[in-house]
Amino acid sequence: MNTIVAPTVGDTAQRTFGPLTLTDIVRYAGASGDFNPLHHDEEAAKAAGFAGIFSIGMFTAALVGTFATDWLGAESIRRITTRFKEQVWPGDTLTVSGTVTAVRPADGGSTVEVELACTRDRGGAAVAGSAEFFIRTV
Template identity: 55%
Template sequence: MSDHCPGQELPVRRFGPQTRTDIVRYQGASGDFNPVHHDDEFAKAGGMPGAFSVGMLQAGYLGTYCAELFGPESVRLFSVRFSEQVWPGDVLVCAGRVEKTSESDGERQLELALTLSREGGGVAVTAAVVVAVPGNG
């Protein structure tokens, strides 16, 4: 992926289907043990249809997607916005596009717009990302 220009679509990457175990493992790693993410009855008592995923887990999937495409050392900015919940059983689809190219601090940079959608659903997370890339291509 050496020729980057505004409007270029990035390859799609799928994760999932997301399992309750994925969610609980993330809770253990992050220290976020809010029962709304693993206990259906607790979530229902709060007005939800059931337990739902931790938003930062989806942000992590977008981070993985970006790092797989450009390398973790290339990331200069990674900002996310949450817009829809993710549920156990959802297949998650990462996609993105090059919005702009620029030069900053002597390096070529790409501004990316990334999305994580629920297959058959809506966009759950968006990310504004800046990555450094080699060369002029």
């Protein structure tokens, strides 16, 4: 486990993903085994009442998780939660951001709580979430 200086309350970070492509969505479907036609078949998506193909929710959640662990360390994560708020479409660019909301001393380090958000460039919040990390400190 890496040793770093613990973040402080109010620290922020962000990362942009995209624009997302149909290929990105289909590649995630292959990796996850989620082959729901709403995520790769335009006719099926429209027949179900949608404007077209849209992203798998867990793909967006995975991007949130990637951001969080790249920021504060995959070896440090203890839990992550996500709540889907809005669909993500091919062509969307997503901005994932995090804000440190609490830092508590813990044996050999700090427990760090983070609020997470994923927004679409065309408006709207796609995912809200939170994470908890244990950061071994110097």
